[in-house]
Amino acid sequence: MELTLEGKRALVTGSSSGIGRGIALRLAGEGATVIVHGRNADRSRGVADEITAAGGDAEVVTGDLTSAAETDALLDQVIAAGGADILINNAGGRAGGFSPEPVWETSADRWLATYQLNVLSAVAVTQRLVPGMLERGWGRVIHVASAVALHQPPAFADYQGAKAAEINFARSLARGLGGSGVTANSISVGIIATPDSESELQRAAATLGASDWRDVEKELATTVFRQQVPRIGRPDDIAWAVAYLASPRADFVTGTNIVIDAGI
Incomplete structure (x- = not known):
């Protein structure tokens, strides 16, 4: 299936490794110009070099999305270069790592930091880039969430809550963007x-x-x-679904959360 992403610009946050890297490579393979983002400049440049070596087009922006100043600076760079038609809010994780302490021992500071890392960073990027999509009359916003938001294992409640908030943000965004040509969806990822x-x-x-x-x-x-x-699962299992949602083929899909967790 031709996904016709030629001429589209895609920002993939957190794409210097892992799932984000897989998404960046797939979108580039489908013809999009990919803006690779990460906090580490060398790793981010390495992914961009992979894309260009394969004949694709890539740019690089770096910065910590939990910092308002760094977020504004990297988005200024993206917008100055032409903005983004496709936004993949992939950056995230659990503040402090995935140590399996009991839920009742997770500190308020960790809850706040995890929410900032996953939700507020995605909100900030979305708020800056969606106006350009609206002006052009076409765009895609896709959140990479987690299946743990739906089947709550007995740990990581802060991360589960943050990912559930991302899913709901995507749904609210889809309703707000109705009829504009800009869609918003999320993907709940299993073990990758x-x-x-x-x-x-x-x-x-x-x-x-x-x-x-x-x-x-x-x-x-x-x-x-x-x-x-x-x-x-492997990153490409997620990347193919993201590429479809990012494409004009998915014009009829918005406000949806697609679960890709091998049936958990």
């Missing part, structure tokens, strides 16, 4: 093998007596994570 999830996968593998999760991938997927697909 990335550098950030490596420690979680290794901890889970240890419960099966393995030192490397790849050696017990099928059992890990079906027994520990209770998936219906007997493998761990």
Whole structure:
């Protein structure tokens, strides 16, 4: 299926590694000019170099989206270069990492920091870039959320809450943008093998007596994570869905949350 992204500019936040990198490579492969974003300039440039080496077009912006000043500076750069037709709000995570402490021990400071990292940063970027989409009469806003927002495991309540807020923000945004040619959607992601999830996968593998999760991938997927697909997800599993939602082929899709978690 031709996704006809030629001539479109796409900002993918948090695209210097992991799922964001996979999304950036896929959108570039479909013809979009991709603006790679990360906090580390060398890693961000490395992804952009991968794109250009494959014949695509890429730009780089760097900055910490939890800093208002850095966010404004990098968005000034994006807007000056022509704005973005497609915004992928992918940057996020859990402030302080995914240590599995009990819910009642998660501090208020961690709740606030996680919300800032996932929700308020996405709101700030969206508010700056959507006006340009409205002027052009076409645009896509896609939030990369998490399936834990929907099936709450007994830890990480701050992260679950932040991702649920992202899903609801996308739905509210879709209603506000109705009839404008700009759509808003979210994707709730399951277990995906990335550098950030490596420690979680290794901890889970240890419960099966393995030192490397790849050696017990099928059992890990079906027994520990209770998936219906007997493998761990890869970034491209998410990237293909994002590319569809980002394309003109998805003109009829807005206000939707697509769950990609292998049936958990």
